[in-house]
Amino acid sequence: MGFSICVYLSGLFLSCSGLHVLGPTDPLTVRLGGSLMLPCSTETLIPLEELEVEWMRTDSESLVHLFQDGEIRPESQNQAYSGRASFFTEEIKHGNFSLLLTNITTEDAGVYNCSVYRQDESAQTSVQIKEIERLTVTGGHVISAKADEAVTLNCSVDSHIPPEEMEEVSWKKVDQDILVLMFQDGEVKTESAHGSYMGRVEFFSLDEISKGNFSLRLKDLRTEDKGLYMCEVLSGEFSANATVEVQQLGFSSMHIGVLVLCILAFVFAVFLSYHARTYLIKKYYGRTALSVQCVFVISPNVAMFLAFILWGVIEGFFTETATCSALNLLRIVFLFWTAPYLNTFQDNVCRFIKRSAVTLEYAVITTVAYSGLLLDFWHLYQETQEWIIIIFLVLFTTLLLVLYIIIFAQGFTKMKSRTLNYLLAALTNVFRGLVVVFSYGRNLATVIIVILQFLPLVLLVFLFFCSSRIRKMKIYVFLLMSVLITEVLNTPISVYVHDTVLESNKERVGLICVTVFLHILTVMLLFHVLVLIFEKLLSRSDLNTVRTEESQSDVMVYIFGTVALVCVNSIALAAELILKARNGERTVEDLQVILIPSECVFALCCLTLHITTFCRRYRVILLYALSICGCKRTSVERNHELEAFQSTEAASAAQETGT
Template structure:
């Protein structure tokens, strides 16, 4: 305000005076850094050059900006800060124009300037104010082409009359269809790390404070991932001003890890037809030589191991721990199941056959349980930390020790059995119960009815205690019904309690797979009971009247003479073997390749979890193995079961006959005597 009054006063004096009149701009001049400004200074009546002297100075420091004297410019008198920046138009002097062009202006050039014109002993001057204009611009928009795994820089330069440290907010965001993702925030001169999205934590940073002071807010993005592809916006806000620029990150190719994933998937594909044809020919010709046995093992192991390595490499770059561990474990554990159903199984050494039969189901159940629920531990640990910091849920804080105890007990029961089917099945039943109560502990129970439904999973374990007191066929039927009921309830509770959770689909598929393994272990347990004769034949039958004693003894004798030899696998085993060795490899590898290519093209995953494909396909294979276990059990015990079923039919007929009223026609009393003899 004072400066404006001074300028107005100077103009008034120059107008009212009768001598030399020097004119200038009517108001302040606004500039932007890096631009140019014309400082006007002129007279209406031209002055001869030999009588003229023009001096440009700053009023605050009396620094000489430019000096025209003795008919020419005097650069030696000029301050060094204005060298080659202050341009005087000598050719316009004859017209009375003494203006000065100031280029490459900075914030230091703001202030009050005066143009003093001397004519002989007479002089006059005009004042010009230069001030910084209110502006905010952002530059740096470009396209970044980078390979996955490398580092890159997203450029963003802020130009403003405001010092960069005083800007209200500078933020980097990734553009999304639903809501922009915060990549970095700089608010009131400080970075805000807690606002950064978890996908970018420890991977983004600004440059040094010196660069920020220059307005350089470029972002260094480390270890580029495929999902980092997309548009990034650098936004700057200060009061009513805002500006932004956009940087696009493109993917030009796979990283070395992605190339490795593709190579191992392709290797699995190449091995399938080569080894599969030879293995199928060997099975078809029923060859059991050592070379055929080695061929079967190679056919089962090599593609499966290659695919497991591909999933591990995928996890290093793009996947997450629970997904990668589950997918890799499923592929590796399938080797035991495939060896169990191969037609060459009987040609394995006795110790290897015993190991495969004891571990194919039980250890698979244990390992999958450990992998999946370990991921849940990590997930719920983060929830526990958040709740503990806010003190919102006292129950959740207290329940964490119980969760950890249940998890350790779950793992102990999963692995701690001596390989026998009875102890393995008992541990699996206990696991099924604990898994449900762990889910109830970690997530909201929602209703007391869910708790009582979970308690039903205890019934199969309790029913094992009635082995000696119930007829065998009844005991088997009830056990199978309870197992099926446990499966339905477990799947329902997972789907109900995990509503809205990102793990819902994967865990529901996982519990379905685990219960199929539980049913398979159940029939292996029953098979073991029959082979070991741990169930006496007398318990197969209800002790009836003396009239049934002879039939009972006859049935006992026939049962005791049954042989315990295994049946030939047959064509059904070959179909299941090829389904697991070829079909699942194709499904897994195609899913992984498609997900990798689509993520590279779109910049984000199409499927949030590959387990939703792998686990259902594994369930199909597990159901086929369960059908084989049921079939093997039926082939071994069908004679006993048929006799037991016939006994129950006979017993039901006798019961029905005893309940019927007596028949008046006595001709029917003795069905063993011919009707003609009765009439005579």
């Protein structure tokens, strides 16, 4: 049996007859629930038949134990010590009358007298249990509450150590091993709280803490707060803990609001899709039709925008909710940009959408999605004071600022520069990669890989400044294709950089999806520049021969963007909300993993539509251009196409002459 070994100095107590009883001179301490030996012995041996030993509490006159007439008398001891106080039986004949006290309680503190009797002689010694060392933590219970409410997680500490002198009292979320709040070195360490609990947790007043009350106040309860919490106390060799479970988190009014908005968005998108598609197929763009189209585009996306804003307020995922809400709001402009009825809008509105839709989405998504990285980059500069960091930070933010100025200048003035839009977006891509590399993993090879993204810019600049010296159409077309291909190859480069450098970042997967989407938008901007360059190569007569062919593909892409994307967003958010309320933890760590890939599919459909439209529109001219590029082999189909083109033009000319 483990018990505390007390090293004691002998104190001599003399009786009038000279009987010596030895005991400790210093008070004893013991841990609560432990065992303690109360020393008592004599220098001379006493025959057992002449011996009587009595252990007595002085404050309550309670008989702790008795040895009399050569026997131990357990029936005589007080019930409070029954089974807990015992002699060392084999040691009594050797003059050792020490008492073993087990299962120490706080009531055991006090003074104990060991009285030894031999015929007419007697002597005694006193043993004081001054302090019961203890550390007990209580408060374990189960809490049921609704989201947005405030709850109290009880934790009471009882110890011989004053609360303000305890080394550490901490609250942790057990299932995720998250530090919620800590009391250390006599003060509350609010900065120790995990980001998801920052500003939502607090201890009670210092007066309550001095009483041992370390209960935790958890405000603005979220569905992710569901789980097991531990109040752990550490002080020297002592440690104790108690657990509190938070369960059955019901929906708050804001949660219900999010679900209602998701349902409304889904219903609006599905219900209005039939009428919108009917009007588009019939090419009816009257007042009623345009009103339906505007409601069809605006209402579901605004509903999802508000739903994500509310979800962000409830759950506190700033970057994720900001990106998702921005996607839904910007999709309105993007959908109008793809809409077949865009030219029916007012001139200034139509001009803004045509010139700024893609660039605006690129700029806003970049700003929102990478705001967290920019903040980390700024903190890194404050720690290291490296000039290269501030240069990249200034250049990156300046590029974004200039991009915003160009967007609104082109949208509301006569300024028009597709090339500038692409150049700013491409430069932003490069500096965005450099910010990621210098923030989380500086490596020369990675830096070189990021710098390789300048290649399409170099080719495009070469194409602009050396176009007058290029005499062969084949070389010009080759350069145009090279610029497009190198820009497309920048996408896997950027994905590799993000995947490698952000390996330990919790937003890694979401940012990879974002960078793919941004590169698709960049390719769209570049394609518009290349189309402009191609059109400048053609003569006026060539452009006059171009015919615009009607297609139903733009209608399908438009319907896909308005219905499918809204449905994906609403179902994903509603499912995540319900599952999180039930499980207490997120099913999908980042909703950007679902939303942005679907947005990428839509953007790729738009890009494919523009490429196929371009190829259909300039099909004959492209075939003719290929025929003069020095190609030795020309298919029979191409010859027939050219002959048909020439005969059509001759017939058109004759008809105009007759007229």
